Amino acid sequence: MKKINLAISGCLGRMGQQLIKSSKYNKNFKIAALTENKAISKKIAGIKLDINTEQAFKKTDVIIDFTVPNCTLDILKIASKLKKKVVIGTTGFNQKEEILIKRFSKSIPILKAGNMSLGINLLMYLSEIASKSLNEEYLSKVFEIHHKHKKDYPSGTALMLGKGIADGKNKNLYNLMGKKFLNKKSFPYGKKINFNSIRKGEIIGEHEVAFYNGKEIIKLNHEAFDRALYSDGALTAAKWLINKKPGLYSMRDLLNFK
Numbered sequence: 401m402k403k404i405n406l407a408i409s410g411c412l413g414r415m416g417q418q419l420i421k422s423s424k425y426n427k428n429f430k431i432a433a434l435t436e437n438k439a440i441s442k443k444i445a446g447i448k449l450d451i452n453t454e455q456a457f458k459k460t461d462v463i464i465d466f467t468v469p470n471c472t473l474d475i476l477k478i479a480s481k482l483k484k485k486v487v488i489g490t491t492g493f494n495q496k497e498e499i500l501i502k503r504f505s506k507s508i509p510i511l512k513a514g515n516m517s518l519g520i521n522l523l524m525y526l527s528e529i530a531s532k533s534l535n536e537e538y539l540s541k542v543f544e545i546h547h548k549h550k551k552d553y554p555s556g557t558a559l560m561l562g563k564g565i566a567d568g569k570n571k572n573l574y575n576l577m578g579k580k581f582l583n584k585k586s587f588p589y590g591k592k593i594n595f596n597s598i599r600k601g602e603i604i605g606e607h608e609v610a611f612y613n614g615k616e617i618i619k620l621n622h623e624a625f626d627r628a629l630y631s632d633g634a635l636t637a638a639k640w641l642i643n644k645k646p647g648l649y650s651m652r653d654l655l656n657f658k
């Protein structure tokens with residue numbers, strides 16, 4: 401079977417390096433391009449590092465992006481012109497950037513997921529079911545812990561879980577967003593969904609959703625121990641996206657958690 405020509409942006413980052421490692425053991429892919437935010441005279445897996453240009457992505461079938469929001473949008477401009485598929489793992493987009501991503505998906509297939517793991521996408525679905533099943537007496541909040549290097553908060557995963565809660569109430573998450581705490585030892589439930597983000601050590605990712613009505617607490621949680629969880633999910637997404645029409649897809653479309 402013809403191998404998929406893969407481009408990895410942010411190739412020297414934590415996720416970029418993990419993706420290079422995981423794609424080496426995945427028979428479906430051949431690394432065709434590796435990019436970073438500046439010209440670096442280095443070769444990895446026989447590929448000369450490049451920056452994000454049309455030339456760099458010319459021989460690519462799909463680009464996997466775990467970088468920063470403004471880089472992702474640069475990549476989408478190029479991908480849209482070259483008609484390349486894009487898997488977006490980057491998080492920390494604002495509402496304006498989310499709208500731009502949606503606009504690019506009119507011309508190319510894009511799969512975007514703040515967390516590429518099966519476990520978190522299942523937890524998002526379970527949070528939606530719980531939220532739908534619990535009456536208005538129940539308040540909810542989301543807690544997450546990640547490594548000390550992570551700049552954005554709440555995490556993209558926490559926002560996904562918040563969206564699951566909001567979807568369960570048939571509401572828009574932006575209208576249900578409560579307070580965003582950082583490194584608090586404890587944090588309150590609120591009328592909206594409050595978030596607390598802890599940044600410490602080299603933690604890969606821990607998330608908890610809690611529902612409370614004054615008489616009981618219901619908790620759903622997930623722990624990630626290896627970044628291969630995310631790179632395996634991204635490679636699965638890239639293979640799934642190859643024959644899709646233009647549109648904005650999620651891991652839940654791939655996993656069929658409707």
Ligand SMILES: NC(=O)c1ccc[n+]([C@@H]2O[C@H](COP(=O)([O-])OP(=O)(O)OC[C@H]3O[C@@H](n4cnc5c(N)ncnc54)[C@H](O)[C@@H]3O)[C@@H](O)[C@H]2O)c1
Nearest residue numbers: 410412413414415436437466467471489491514515516630
């Ligand atoms: N969706 C998921 O499952 C998932 C999992 C892990 C991390 N992430 C997200 O992926 C992103 C990256 O995480 P990380 O831990 O790898 O961060 P990192 O800082 O280790 O890596 C980011 C890389 O992107 C590079 N970069 C920045 N601007 C660039 C540009 N213009 N062109 C090319 N490369 C550029 C940086 O130089 C760096 O090497 C974050 O937003 C994080 O939240 C998502």
Ligand SMILES: O=C(O)C1=N[C@H](C(=O)O)CCC1
Nearest residue numbers: 491514515550555556557605
């Ligand atoms: O390490 C990170 O950064 C992660 N980012 C994603 C998020 O923002 O939720 C996924 C989990 C790890």
